[in-house]
Amino acid sequence: MEPSELRRAVEAARATASESGLQADHAIVIHNSDRVALRLVPCDVLARVAPSGHLADSEFEVEVARRLAAVDAPVAELDPRVEARVHARDAFAISLWTYYAPVPAEIAPADHADVFLRHHAALRRIDLAAPHVTERVALALRQVNDRQRSPELSDADRRLLSDTLGGLSAAISVDTAGEQLLHGEPHPGNLLNTRRGPLFVDLATCCRGPVEFDLAHAPEEVGQRYAGADQSLIHRCRALNWAMFSAWRWRRDDQMPDRRYWRVEGLSRVRAALDRCGMD
Template sequence: MDAPDIERATAVVKSLVGTADDAVLLSNSNKIIVRLGDVLARVAFDGEHGFPLELELARQLAGGPVVPPLSDVVHERDGFAITLWKYYETSTQQAIAPAEYADALARLHAAMRAADVPAPHVRDRVREAEAKLMDRALTPEVSDADRALLLTTLRERSAAIAGPTQLLHGEPHPGNLLATPEGPLFIDLETMCHGPVEFDLAHAPAPVAAHYPDADLAVLHDSRLLMLAMVITWRWEVGDQLPNGMTLAAEWTADLRTATTH
């Protein structure tokens, strides 16, 4: 969101929560995350979110390694959709050990096997990435060589990730796993999808895989390359609001080229 929308959205959240606490902007991309005291608000433009399914999944995963919502209601005000969650004070110095990370992810996957919510397959998300690369108006800054690399990686690696599938978090990277007094808890369930558990594991730091039970290392390798190609594509898209997104895309593309030629 741009600055005027952030200011307007923050005012809406403060009115909704009814607090005099200062609002602290924690994240800004396609949606913003704002903290007000013990409340964390996730805010998106109306019609540009998957909040209802995210809340339903959080409800079904209650008691699992996920941050709980404070309400099962999507609040719609002044063109924004807002969900409210419990805020946890975390320390950037408090790293989650690989074994603890793997245990949290395995417990999340076990809980998700019993959940019943509609979600796309990983390959559906891959096709979305392919469509953005095929439309040069959506990804105009991508060179021909990089575009070919990304498309080839998306197609070949998505075809390679076979085997058992289940409901996944979709993006359980370190930024979506909080170290809390209650243990590691995942956030941002909106990215849920179906696929092999190795696709989720590909988002975790490399040492985590050694502690995850029965991971297929070949599928994990393909998943890591697939995930990297997808993330690069999102960064090249017109309108992406991740700070330094294009710089990161260029760096990661170089990493992908190295990984696929060795």
């Protein structure tokens, strides 16, 4: 968010926490993109703040978290001191979560694979209407194919992303027998190492598809330790994930920090992943 919008988001989060009976004198920015995560002190709550246009996504995330908490999934939980819902204030959608102090240690590949196995098992225990991963790919493809939404994308790179998104999306949708609910974007930044163990965050991306789509977000050695995973499908999904990531970075209104760097790096990762799959 731009500085002026961020200031408004902070004040909206503090006011929401205060109205819920929590003391929120100060806010520490944990993450700032098109949405922000704030640590409010001294109440020690994590506030997730999104523009009101993302209200439905925020409400979906709260519902996913509520259901997963009921089956003891390894996920961050909503703050138990307040009602589990999304608050609308000053054109923002605000949800209040438990704050987990990070443990300054890397998660070992075996532990990383184990938390994936436990999370996927928990997701199989809940009943939730969620989009298929190919629907998310279609949204990214629309950004790429619309020159007004991605005006700075070159013709060659536009073809690369369009062909990758369209071709790999069709390829992974052929066999639906092993599909289930997924996290959707469980990259290392969305897995916290806490005193409770590793916990997944950012649950609004929950979707349906093969587990290999989730595993493609993790370091390669994690997927190798996940029993029964199709390694070739993980490689294809990794190329698809980087193509989706790149599509969002080339949006005219993308607000990711270091966007200029990630535009170039994302395309490079797409090419490297396709090469790994034996595709050009």
